[in-house]
Each structure stands twice: as C-alpha cells, then as structure tokens.
Amino acid sequence: MPADPRAPAKLSLETLTQGIWKENPVFVMLLGLCPVLAVTNTATNALAMGLATMFVLLCSGVLVSLLRNVIPKQVRIACYIIIIATFVTITDYAIMAISLDLHKALGAFIQLIVVNCVILGRAEAYASKNKVVSSFVNAFGMGIGFTVALLCLGVVREVFGFGTLFGMDLFGPNFQPWAVFALPPGGFFVLAFWLFLFSYVRKRRAAATTLEEKKHAA
Amino acid sequence: MQPDSHAFIFLNAFLINNFVLAMFLGLCPFLGVSAKISTAWNMGLAVVFVMLVSSMCAFGINIVLVKYELEFLRLISYIAVIASSVQLVEMFVKKFSPSLFRTLGIFLPLITTNCAILGLALFQTNRSYNFTQCLAFALGAGAGFTLALILMAGLREKLELAKIPDTVTQAALSLMIAGLLSLSFMGFAGLGG
Numbered sequence: 335m336p337a338d339p340r341a342p343a344k345l346s347l348e349t350l351t352q353g354i355w356k357e358n359p360v361f362v363m364l365l366g367l368c369p370v371l372a373v374t375n376t377a378t379n380a381l382a383m384g385l386a387t388m389f390v391l392l393c394s395g396v397l398v399s400l401l402r403n404v405i406p407k408q409v410r411i412a413c414y415i416i417i418i419a420t421f422v423t424i425t426d427y428a429i430m431a432i433s434l435d436l437h438k439a440l441g442a443f444i445q446l447i448v449v450n451c452v453i454l455g456r457a458e459a460y461a462s463k464n465k466v467v468s469s470f471v472n473a474f475g476m477g478i479g480f481t482v483a484l485l486c487l488g489v490v491r492e493v494f495g496f497g498t499l500f501g502m503d504l505f506g507p508n509f510q511p512w513a514v515f516a517l518p519p520g521g522f523f524v525l526a527f528w529l530f531l532f533s534y535v536r537k538r539r540a541a542a543t544t545l546e547e548k549k550h551a552a
Numbered sequence: 553m554q555p556d557s558h559a560f561i562f563l564n565a566f567l568i569n570n571f572v573l574a575m576f577l578g579l580c581p582f583l584g585v586s587a588k589i590s591t592a593w594n595m596g597l598a599v600v601f602v603m604l605v606s607s608m609c610a611f612g613i614n615i616v617l618v619k620y621e622l623e624f625l626r627l628i629s630y631i632a633v634i635a636s637s638v639q640l641v642e643m644f645v646k647k648f649s650p651s652l653f654r655t656l657g658i659f660l661p662l663i664t665t666n667c668a669i670l671g672l673a674l675f676q677t678n679r680s681y682n683f684t685q686c687l688a689f690a691l692g693a694g695a696g697f698t699l700a701l702i703l704m705a706g707l708r709e710k711l712e713l714a715k716i717p718d719t720v721t722q723a724a725l726s727l728m729i730a731g732l733l734s735l736s737f738m739g740f741a742g743l744g745g
Binding site: 365367368369372415416420423426427442445446448450451454514517518519520521523525526530533537 | 573574575576577578579580583624627628631632635664665666667670671674675678718719720721723724725727728730731732734735738
C-alpha cells in the first residue's frame with residue numbers, strides 16, 4: 335500500500351539524513367541559490383551564512399509546527415513569511431552585535447534569508463504537517479545540508495581565489511591567486527562543477543547497480 | 553559622470569553591477585523562466601513593474617519608520633509591501649490582459665519570493681537614495697534583470713539543438729552559461745568612471 339503523502343511522516347534517521355544527501359537543498363533541489371553563490375567567496379563567510387540560515391530554519395520550523403492547527407489555511411504563506419522575517423531580524427541584530435566585520439561582509443544577504451526558498455519550502459512542505467520534534471530534526475538536517483553545500487563552495491573558492499583557508503595562509507608568499515574564483519563568475523563555475531561531479535557519481539552508481547543485476551540474472 | 557547622478561545609478565544597476573550576474577539576486581526565476589524568449593520578456597516586464605511599485609512604497613515606508621524610530625520593523629513591512637504589490641500586479645494583469653495572465657501562470661505570484669525585489673528595497677535604503685534616485689535604481693535593476701533573462705533564454709534556445717554529454721545535467725549546463733555571461737558582464741566594470 336502506498337503511503338499517504340499528507341500523513342505525518344514517522345520520526346526516523348531518514349528524517350535527519352534526507353536533507354543532508356538525498357534531498358540536499360542546494361545540490362539536488364537547487365533552492366536558495368542566491369546566498370549560495372553570493373557569500374561563498376571565503377569559507378568563513380560561507381560557514382557564518384550557513385549557521386545563520388540554520389538558526390532561522392530551526393526556529394521557524396518549530397514555531398510553524400507549534401501553530402500548525404491555529405493558522406488558517408488561506409493566509410498560511412503570509413503567516414510563515416512574517417514568522418521567518420521575525421527570526422531573520424533577530425539573527426541580523428545578533429550578528430551585528432557579535433561581529434561587525436562579518437555583518438559588513440555578508441551585507442544585505444542576512445536580511446535576504448527571508449526570501450530563501452529553502453526555509454519557506456520546509457515550512458510549507460514539512461513543518462505545517464508534522465509534530466514539533468520531527469520538524470526540528472528535519473530542519474536540523476536541512477540546515478546541515480545547506481551549510482555543507484555552502485562550505486563546499488566556500489572552501490574551493492577561498493583556496494583558489496585567495497590561497498587561504500579560514501584566513502590561514504596555505505601556499506606561502508609565492509602563490510599567485512586565481513582571482514576569477516573570488517569574483518562572481520567563479521561562483522557559477524564552482525557550483526556547476528559540483529553539480530557535474532554529483533551527477534557523474536550518481537550515473538556511475540546507477541550503471542554499477544544495473545551491471546550487478548545483469549550478473550545475477552545470468 | 554557623478555556617482556550620484558541618475559544616469560550613473562541607472563547604468564550601475566543595469567550593466568556594471570547587474571542584479572543577476574554580478575550580485576546574484578533573483579537566480580530562481582533566472583534559471584526557472586529562461587527557457588523561452590517570449591516568456592522571459594513577459595516575466596521581465598512584470599518584474600520591472602513590481603520593482604517600481606515596491607521601490608516607491610518602500611521609500612515611503614522608510615520615512616515613516618525612521619520618524620517613529622521603528623527601523624527593526626523594516627524587513628517585515630518591506631516584505632508585506634512586496635507581497636501586496638505583487639497581488640496588485642496580478643489583479644491588474646488579470647483584468648487587462650487575460651492571455652498574458654495565463655502565459656505567466658505560477659511565476660507571477662512567485663515574484664514575491666524573488667530576492668531581487670527585496671534586495672532592491674534594502675539597497676536603496678542602505679544607500680539613502682532620494683525619491684527620483686530610487687526610481688532610476690528600480691528601472692535600472694529591472695532592465696538589467698530583463699536583459700540577463702533574455703540573453704540567457706536566447707542561449708538556451710540555441711542549446712536545444714546542441715549535442716551535450718549525457719552526464720551533464722540541465723542545471724549544471726545553465727550555471728556554466730551563466731558563469732560565462734557573468735564573466736563577459738565584468739567587462740562593463742569601470743564604465744562611467
């Protein structure tokens with residue numbers, strides 16, 4: 335019997351891991367690309383952006399899940415956006431208090447977390463139908479998946495673009511930085527290469543399974 | 553050109569710091585609606601209109617918020633303004649051109665979550681532009697978005713006939729093209745001094 339997609343999903347390890355690999359918001363679903371490309375010119379910025387997004391994801395996931403029986407269906411999207419905007423404002427002021435340099439580096443992109451489709455997508459597709467604990471776990475997995483994706487880009491772009499990693503010098507003074515990686519086109523290229531890599535791995539794996547099946551059949 | 557003249561603000565948002573290709577704003581519709589030139593053109597027009605309306609509203613709201621020292625409400629009120637101006641555009645288009653309304657379909661309400669529009673409202677506040685500068689900025693940003701969308705759609709229409717290796721997914725290919733476009737737009741840096 336096929337499972338009813340509207341029924342609350344059971345809490346399992348799958349709830350956590352689906353956001354990290356199988357439904358990775360960036361590499362598989364291609365959501366929330368604007369911050370992914372814009373703030374990943376260094377690994378530090380990427381990590382900070384990932385953590386900020388994760389915080390908003392967790393808080394809004396829990397609150398939406400708590401209020402899921404109170405919010406009328408017709409105005410739910412507007413309610414979700416207001417909830418998300420509240421937490422983004424909190425994050426914005428918190429980052430400004432913790433590190434002004436970081437706030438300057440990330441710029442308007444902290445406030446633009448409001449329109450990140452990953453968060454609204456989670457609120458609509460998961461938190462509005464599931465219990466608080468499983469929404470929390472699912473949002474945590476998605477947050478990790480998003481942060482890992484940002485780091486994947488940030489590390490590559492910082493190592494090639496500046497020759498450093500988290501601000502530490504890697505190659506010594508004779509390194510000639512490959513400037514295009516730190517500039518906007520580099521973001522597009524690095525993300526495209528990661529997508530190439532993942533689709534190559536997936537194709538290889540699918541080919542290996544069919545080969546195995548053929549052997550068993552013969 | 554003076555850095556705060558209207559022509560410079562327009563050119564800056566249109567070419568030098570193109571919203572899509574240099575500042576990575578509005579990538580979702582850029583990758584999603586750029587399959588055909590005709591849809592891209594209509595989408596661009598709708599975005600220009602929403603940008604103009606929400607830029608004017610955001611300018612007004614900011615004055616009120618600053619007057620009563622309620623700056624922390626800025627984000628929430630901007631997003632509410634954008635959502636309602638998208639609703640306005642939707643009703644307007646539905647009334648005056650039902651055929652265009654059907655062509656744009658789901659992408660019309662999705663303009664609300666287009667970060668180019670919220671980004672525009674936030675940038676004009678950060679740079680404290682006056683009213684006419686805001687209008688020039690909104691027009692430039694909208695025109696830049698439309699230009700990027702149409703260029704991309706043209707390239708993708710040509711790609712339909714090209715032979716590509718089968719490990720390459722459509723998304724990765726689009727991103728590669730976007731990267732090359734972005735590289736060529738960097739040539740505009742330094743324009744207008």
